[in-house]
Amino acid sequence: MRRADVLISGGGMVGLPLGLALAQGGLKTVIADAAPPAKVLEPNFDGRVSALAYASVRMLRALGVWEGLAPHAQPIREILVTDGQVGKPASPFSLHFDAGEVGAESLGHIAENRHIRAALYRAVEIAPNLELMAPAVVTSVAMKEGRAVARLKDGEEISAALVIAADGRDSSLRTQMGVQIIGWSYPQTGIVATVEHEKPHNGVAYEHFLPSGPFAILPMTGNRSSLVWTEAKTKAPGLLALDEEGFHAELAQRFGAHLGKIKAAGPRWSYPLSFHIARDFVRPRFALAGDCAHGIHPIAGQGLNLGLKDAAALAEVLLDAGRLGRDIGALDTLKRYERWRRFDSFALAVSTDALNRLFSNDIAPLRHLRDLGLGIVDSIAPARRFFMRHAGGDIGKLPRLMKGEAA
Numbered sequence: 001m002r003r004a005d006v007l008i009s010g011g012g013m014v015g016l017p018l019g020l021a022l023a024q025g026g027l028k029t030v031i032a033d034a035a036p037p038a039k040v041l042e043p044n045f046d047g048r049v050s051a052l053a054y055a056s057v058r059m060l061r062a063l064g065v066w067e068g069l070a071p072h073a074q075p076i077r078e079i080l081v082t083d084g085q086v087g088k089p090a091s092p093f094s095l096h097f098d099a100g101e102v103g104a105e106s107l108g109h110i111a112e113n114r115h116i117r118a119a120l121y122r123a124v125e126i127a128p129n130l131e132l133m134a135p136a137v138v139t140s141v142a143m144k145e146g147r148a149v150a151r152l153k154d155g156e157e158i159s160a161a162l163v164i165a166a167d168g169r170d171s172s173l174r175t176q177m178g179v180q181i182i183g184w185s186y187p188q189t190g191i192v193a194t195v196e197h198e199k200p201h202n203g204v205a206y207e208h209f210l211p212s213g214p215f216a217i218l219p220m221t222g223n224r225s226s227l228v229w230t231e232a233k234t235k236a237p238g239l240l241a242l243d244e245e246g247f248h249a250e251l252a253q254r255f256g257a258h259l260g261k262i263k264a265a266g267p268r269w270s271y272p273l274s275f276h277i278a279r280d281f282v283r284p285r286f287a288l289a290g291d292c293a294h295g296i297h298p299i300a301g302q303g304l305n306l307g308l309k310d311a312a313a314l315a316e317v318l319l320d321a322g323r324l325g326r327d328i329g330a331l332d333t334l335k336r337y338e339r340w341r342r343f344d345s346f347a348l349a350v351s352t353d354a355l356n357r358l359f360s361n362d363i364a365p366l367r368h369l370r371d372l373g374l375g376i377v378d379s380i381a382p383a384r385r386f387f388m389r390h391a392g393g394d395i396g397k398l399p400r401l402m403k404g405e406a407a
């Protein structure tokens with residue numbers, strides 16, 4: 001039977017950096033992922049980009065991943081938040097964040113998920129103490145003689161002091177281990193597409209709140225932007241099925257003219273949107289991280305950032321315990337991670353849910369209230385700086401990796 005200190009089920013954008021952090025800290029780590037890396041890197045696997053907060057960028061730099069990713073990442077210099085209706089000019093109240101105001105070069109970076117994954121795979125390949133098994137599906141975990149024994153679909157067993165589930169929103173391991181979640185589906189779908197435009201975006205990200213949900217225009221490298229277009233679940237299939245001309249007409253009504261002529265490039269993608277948070281993040285010899293532990297609305301582009309913070313905090317707790325000669329799978333060790341991350345995740349999940357409810361409607365009194373809110377925050381410099389620090393992930397107790405230090 002293969003033996004490791006830690007087995008991570010799920011080598012996504014949370015499982016891979018978590019594995020890197022643990023292995024770099026000296027723990028023998030195995031990551032098992034259901035999907036073959038070559039398939040994951042295909043351009044048609046995932047059309048999304050991720051807004052990486054600057055705390056996440058510091059973590060990727062500390063792990064040796066950032067160097068490979070930086071050429072593909074676009075710095076966000078400004079963020080403009082507006083409220084409006086389809087086909088009409090935005091409300092005069094807006095909120096403007098500028099990196100220069102906090103003395104930073106950027107408020108974060110936008111990178112295509114496929115580039116993030118490619119940079120992570122390259123770092124994993126050369127990491128000592130780390131093995132990536134893929135494709136390898138983890139089907140169950142059983143506790144045997146003070147160890148957690150994970151069983152793979154092909155029958156192989158791996159014995160570890162700790163098993164971490166980083167296997168995404170629909171985690172089968174979470175269910176198998178009896179961890180319950182609180183959650184619901186949103187009556188919205190996330191439509192994602194890349195748009196090429198005539199004029200440069202100058203690193204400005206736009207979040208335009210429309211009655212069906214936020215319409216985000218995220219600057220990518222070159223004269224390209226990624227759309228995260230939240231639409232009513234009932235309307236999304238019709239929009240996705242439109243021919244090029246029809247889709248362009250719908251797009252133009254929402255996009256505005258500030259970037260000149262626009263053209264949707266490549267496929268359109270759609271993602272069902274839901275909310276969930278696990279009641280427990282840990283069990284003896286078992287922990288959850290990333291989307292397996294919490295799934296949030298993409299309104300603030302924080303899901304991955306939250307998962308990276310889990311990875312950084314969990315790595316720190318486990319490495320500290322290991323250095324003191326403690327059992328890394330013991331419940332009291334793992335509870336330290338749960339206390340650190342559960343409240344923070346819950347608070348962010350609930351506030352993104354509230355933001356979506358407040359903005360995704362066309363109710364006149366609420367419209368006035370939120371316009372007033374945007375105007376007030378915009379006029380108070382400390383409030384703007386608070387939100388910028390929030391967006392940058394620089395709040396709460398930061399794990400060492402997110403300060404740019406070794407785990």
Ligand SMILES: Cc1cc2nc3c(=O)[nH]c(=O)nc-3n(C[C@H](O)[C@H](O)[C@H](O)COP(=O)(O)OP(=O)(O)OC[C@H]3O[C@@H](n4cnc5c(N)ncnc54)[C@H](O)[C@@H]3O)c2cc1C
Nearest residue numbers: 010012013014034051138167168290291301302303304305
């Ligand atoms: C439209 C949209 C836009 C978003 N934009 C942003 C953004 O701008 N910024 C941001 O921070 N976040 C964003 N997010 C959220 C972000 O994409 C997720 O939070 C992030 O991908 C979660 O990563 P993960 O590794 O936890 O899970 P996943 O990416 O779901 O990875 C899970 C991995 O587990 C593997 N797996 C599953 N089951 C098994 C098994 N049984 N055995 C082995 N392996 C298994 C899968 O193959 C997969 O590789 C967005 C989400 C959506 C829907």
